[in-house]
Amino acid sequence: MATETANDTTRAAGAASGKTTARKSAAKKTAAKKAVSKKAPAKKAATKKTATKKSVAKKTTAKKPAARKTTARKSATRKAAAKPSAKTQSGKTGTGKGDGAARSKPRAVAQPVIRRIWPLEADSFRRHLCRLSREDRILRFGRPVTNRYIQSYVDRIDWFRDIVIGAVVDGNIKASGILTPIGWRLPLEGSAAVAVESEMQGYGLGSELTKRLLTIGRNRFMSRVYMLCLVKNERMYKIAEKYGGVVDKFRDETVEAQFDLSRPTAATMTREAVSEGLALGRTVMGRVPVIGALANGTHAA
Numbered sequence: 001m002a003t004e005t006a007n008d009t010t011r012a013a014g015a016a017s018g019k020t021t022a023r024k025s026a027a028k029k030t031a032a033k034k035a036v037s038k039k040a041p042a043k044k045a046a047t048k049k050t051a052t053k054k055s056v057a058k059k060t061t062a063k064k065p066a067a068r069k070t071t072a073r074k075s076a077t078r079k080a081a082a083k084p085s086a087k088t089q090s091g092k093t094g095t096g097k098g099d100g101a102a103r104s105k106p107r108a109v110a111q112p113v114i115r116r117i118w119p120l121e122a123d124s125f126r127r128h129l130c131r132l133s134r135e136d137r138i139l140r141f142g143r144p145v146t147n148r149y150i151q152s153y154v155d156r157i158d159w160f161r162d163i164v165i166g167a168v169v170d171g172n173i174k175a176s177g178i179l180t181p182i183g184w185r186l187p188l189e190g191s192a193a194v195a196v197e198s199e200m201q202g203y204g205l206g207s208e209l210t211k212r213l214l215t216i217g218r219n220r221f222m223s224r225v226y227m228l229c230l231v232k233n234e235r236m237y238k239i240a241e242k243y244g245g246v247v248d249k250f251r252d253e254t255v256e257a258q259f260d261l262s263r264p265t266a267a268t269m270t271r272e273a274v275s276e277g278l279a280l281g282r283t284v285m286g287r288v289p290v291i292g293a294l295a296n297g298t299h300a301a
Contacts, residue, residue: 115279
């Protein structure tokens with residue numbers, strides 16, 4: 001009996017211990033499940049954050065090409081807007097051939113008539129020289145001069161021997177050239193000078209006036225024509241090179257351009273006569289175009 005009781009007690013104790021072990025394992029499983037359930041939301045949140053970051057990165061990457069396209073469009077627009085201003089600036093400063101050759105200007109200027117200036121127009125010639133700026137007076141006379149000096153200079157012109165031509169716009173002389181014979185024996189030589197007001201510079205008038213003076217000197221049996229200018233007068237260099245002049249530099253910052261002329265021909269005589277006739281007709285009637293570089297709205301080189 002005692003032995004059976006002991007066995008029952010042992011069996012009960014073993015069952016109790018088994019139940020306790022089962023409860024402990026169940027508790028452990030429950031705790032593990034709770035821990036896993038707690039970690040799951042954190043993992044989901046981390047996954048959501050990662051996905052959000054990836055989507056933001058994708059959007060940023062997608063925006064970059066659009067931003068680059070926008071920047072490219074803006075730069076293209078700026079370049080397109082800058083082109084007219086650059087053209088305008090280049091037209092103002094000018095680096096063309098000859099005396100501001102063949103470049104377009106933003107401002108509209110009436111078509112000048114290049115013709116002979118006569119003694120009755122001496123006062124108009126004087127006003128033209130007085131309108132020259134200080135810099136243009138230095139280029140024309142070699143030094144800054146006053147209006148009184150210009151008046152004296154015009155008074156000393158021998159209108160029956162010296163040849164004065166000008167570019168006339170609405171009755172006002174805007175550019176001029178003068179050819180003064182040197183000596184009395186053949187073959188003669190001559191001295192030439194050209195002046196262009198600031199508002200008419202860049203249209204090739206200096207080059208055209210020089211060309212006309214050389215033709216006139218050739219028709220007057222001149223073998224050589226001299227033109228004195230300052231070293232800084234680069235336009236005069238280009239004009240001299242264009243018409244075959246030889247440039248000699250002196251120590252006093254002056255330059256002499258020598259033009260050797262050939263004998264006159266029937267073609268040169270006719271060219272001068274026709275140019276003067278057309279200029280006179282246009283002045284009187286206003287319908288005859290000017291022959292040469294300024295005809296049909298073109299400018300000289």
